[in-house]
Amino acid sequence: QQQVKQSPQSLIVQKGGISIINCAYENTAFDYFPWYQQFPGKGPALLIAIRPDVSEKKEGRFTISFNKSAKQFSLHIMDSQPGDSATYFCAASSTIQGAQKLVFGQGTRLTINP
Amino acid sequence: GAGVSQSPSNKVTEKGKDVELRCDPISGHTALYWYRQSLGQGLEFLIYFQGNSAPDKSGLPSDRFSAERTGGSVSTLTIQRTQQEDSAVYLCASSRQSGGLRYEQYFGPGTRLTVT
Numbered sequence: 001q002q003q004v005k006q007s008p009q010s011l012i013v014q015k016g017g018i019s020i021i022n023c024a025y026e027n028t029a030f031d032y033f034p035w036y037q038q039f040p041g042k043g044p045a046l047l048i049a050i051r052p053d054v055s056e057k058k059e060g061r062f063t064i065s066f067n068k069s070a071k072q073f074s075l076h077i078m079d080s081q082p083g084d085s086a087t088y089f090c091a092a093s094s095t096i097q098g099a100q101k102l103v104f105g106q107g108t109r110l111t112i113n114p
Numbered sequence: 115g116a117g118v119s120q121s122p123s124n125k126v127t128e129k130g131k132d133v134e135l136r137c138d139p140i141s142g143h144t145a146l147y148w149y150r151q152s153l154g155q156g157l158e159f160l161i162y163f164q165g166n167s168a169p170d171k172s173g174l175p176s177d178r179f180s181a182e183r184t185g186g187s188v189s190t191l192t193i194q195r196t197q198q199e200d201s202a203v204y205l206c207a208s209s210r211q212s213g214g215l216r217y218e219q220y221f222g223p224g225t226r227l228t229v230t
Contacts, residue, residue, distance in 0.1 A: 034218070043118075043205055043221035044157070089157060101147070101170065102219065104157035 003027050004092050006105025014113050019077040021108045023090035026071065030092040032100060035064065035075050038087045038107075047088075048075070080112045116140065118222035120206050126228045127196055135191045135225045139208030146189050147209075147219060148181060152202035160204075163189065196229045203227070 006023045013019045025033075031052055036044035050057045050064040050073065057064045063076040077084055088108045093100035119138040127133050139146050148160040159173040163183040174180070178197075183189040193200055203226050207219040 036221075041223075043207075043223045045221065046218055049218065091157075101159045101162060101173070102149075102157075103159070106156045 003103045004090060004105045006090050006108060008108060009106065010109045010111070012111045012113060013080045015080060015082060017080050017112075019080045019084065019110055019112070020074060021088055021090070021110070022072065022074045023092075023105050024070075024072045025092045025103075027092070027094065027103075028071070029094040030103075031095055032093045033064070033066065033073050034091050034102070035062075036089045036091065036104075038089065044089060077110075080110075082112045082114050085110055085112045118206055118208055118220055120204075120222040120225050122225060123223065124226045124228075126230060129198060129229055130195055132192065132194045133196055133227065135193075135204050135227070137189045137191070137206030137208075137222060139187065139189070139206070140210075140220055141187075143208035143210045143220075144186070145209045145219075146183055147207040148189070148191050149205045149207065149221075150202045151205055151224070157205070160191070193227075196227075198229050201227055201229045 004025050034049035035047045037047045038044045048059050048062045048064055050066050052068050055066050061078045066073045090105040091102040093102045121136045145164045147162040149157050150160055151157045161169055161171050161174055161181050163169045178194045181191045203224040205221050205224045207221045209219045
C-alpha cells in the first residue's frame with residue numbers, strides 16, 4: 001500500500017519559471033511532512049518541512065502548501081535555477097516516542113533548462 | 115560539523131556472501147534510521163533505533179537482514195546470504211530532539227551494494 005503518492009515523476013521547467021510538485025497521503029496520523037532534495041550519488045538533503053497546524057511555509061524560493069482536509073501538500077520552487085535540477089522526494093511520518101519513520105513518495109526528477 | 119558518514123561507499127559482493135554496512139551518526143543524535151533506495155521501490159524504511167529502546171525492525175524485508183547499534187552511536191546493517199534483489203543504495207539517517215530542529219533526519223551519502 002503506497003501511503004504517499006507523488007506527481008509528476010519527471011518535470012522540465014525553464015529557468016526562472018515555477019516548479020510545482022504534488023503529494024497526497026492517506027494516513028491521517030501523519031504529523032510531519034518534509035521535502036528532500038537529492039543529487040546523483042548523494043544522500044537526500046532536507047529542503048523544507050511543515051506540520052499540519054499551518055497551511056503554508058516559505059523558505060527563500062521554496063514554499064510548501066498544505067491542505068489538511070484534502071490530505072495533499074505541494075512544493076513550489078520559485079525562480080527555478082539550473083542548480084535546482086535534482087530529484088525531489090516528499091515524505092510523511094507520524095511521531096512515535098520522539099522519532100519517526102519516514103514514508104517517501106516515489107520522487108520527481110526535476111530538470112531546469114537554462 | 116561532521117555529518118552522517120557511511121562505509122564503504124560502494125560494495126560489490128557475490129550472491130550468497132554476507133555483507134556489513136556501517137553508519138556513523140551525527141554526534142548527539144539519539145535516533146538512527148536505515149533506509150533502502152532501489153529503482154523499483156524508491157526509498158523504503160528498514161529499521162530504526164531510538165535511545166535505549168528496543169529497535170523497530172518492522173521494515174526489514176527478511177530475516178537475512180539484521181542491524182545493531184553499539185553504545186548508542188555506530189550502527190551496522192548486516193545482510194546474510196545476499197541475493198541479487200538486495201542490490202540497492204543503503205542510506206543511514208540520524209536525528210535528535212532539540213527545539214526547532216527536532217525530528218529532522220539527516221542522511222548520509224549511502225552505500226551502493228551490488229550483488230553479482
